[in-house]
Amino acid sequence: xxxxxNGKSLETDEExxxxxxxxxxxxxxxxxxxxxxxxxxxxxxxxINYLREYYEEYQIAPAVRVLTKAVGKKFGKDKGNxxxxxxxxxxxxxKQACRYAGLPKPTGxx
Amino acid sequence: xxxxIKKFLYLNRKAPYGTIYAWESLEVVLIxxxxxxxxxxxxxxxGVYQLTKDQDTTGIGMKNFSPTYAALGDYEVKKIFIEKExxxxxxxxxxxxxxxxWEDEDDxxxxxxxxxxxxxxxxxxxxxxxxxxxSF
Numbered sequence: 267x268x269x270x271x272n273g274k275s276l277e278t279d280e281e282x283x284x285x286x287x288x289x290x291x292x293x294x295x296x297x298x299x300x301x302x303x304x305x306x307x308x309x310x311x312x313x314i315n316y317l318r319e320y321y322e323e324y325q326i327a328p329a330v331r332v333l334t335k336a337v338g339k340k341f342g343k344d345k346g347n348x349x350x351x352x353x354x355x356x357x358x359x360x361k362q363a364c365r366y367a368g369l370p371k372p373t374g375x376x
Numbered sequence: 377x378x379x380x381i382k383k384f385l386y387l388n389r390k391a392p393y394g395t396i397y398a399w400e401s402l403e404v405v406l407i408x409x410x411x412x413x414x415x416x417x418x419x420x421x422x423g424v425y426q427l428t429k430d431q432d433t434t435g436i437g438m439k440n441f442s443p444t445y446a447a448l449g450d451y452e453v454k455k456i457f458i459e460k461e462x463x464x465x466x467x468x469x470x471x472x473x474x475x476x477x478w479e480d481e482d483d484x485x486x487x488x489x490x491x492x493x494x495x496x497x498x499x500x501x502x503x504x505x506x507x508x509x510x511s512f
Contacts, residue, residue, distance in 0.1 A: 325439065
């Protein structure tokens with residue numbers, strides 16, 4: 267089902283991930299989070315932007331385990347745990363954060 | 377009760393594009409990394425081309441997945457073996473391949489080399505030593 271972002275209709279797959287990563291703009295995360303009744307804070311954007319950088323560099327979405335470790339390294343050890351990430355993204359960093367970031371479902375998401 | 381850790385060896389034998397083997401192998405490695413096994417990757421024959429630098433797939437309409445190999449360290453895959461004879465036969469050296477590293481969390485995130493050059497004889501021993509060999 268396509269989503270409406272700033273007057274544009276963007277294609278998504280059956281799980282709600284963007285069909286084309288190049289369609290992404292910050293408005294995508296805004297629209298998706300509104301549907302989930304979640305208000306995005308700077309902490310959410312840190313994760314979303316990090317995921318986009320990771321994809322840009324490695325061409326994959328990181329597994330949750332990998333993301334957790336990287337967040338701890340980049341934003342402080344107190345944030346490098348799944349409790350912190352699930353606090354921000356209750357549906358899970360993979361299902362929610364990657365989706366907001368326009369990434370495909372993470373490889374290694376078992 | 378002790379958990380059984382098995383030695384998994386992923387054997388990569390084919391060039392990166394033209395068949396789906398290289399990408400499939402990489403995906404299985406990344407997914408399998410969640411299971412905390414003892415994982416090694418080996419690149420032999422045309423498989424050594426998978427790690428060459430500066431891959432450009434614009435002419436063949438396929439995604440260039442070579443940057444993904446640099447993520448292996450994040451997935452705790454730290455043992456990557458390249459067969460020297462396979463490189464020699466193709467006029468390649470280690471300098472033609474990506475420099476892959478992993479970060480040691482217990483050593484202030486120091487970057488350590490993942491790639492090890494081995495002879496055909498040593499490669500045979502690695503296969504003998506593995507509990508499971510996945511050939512791609």
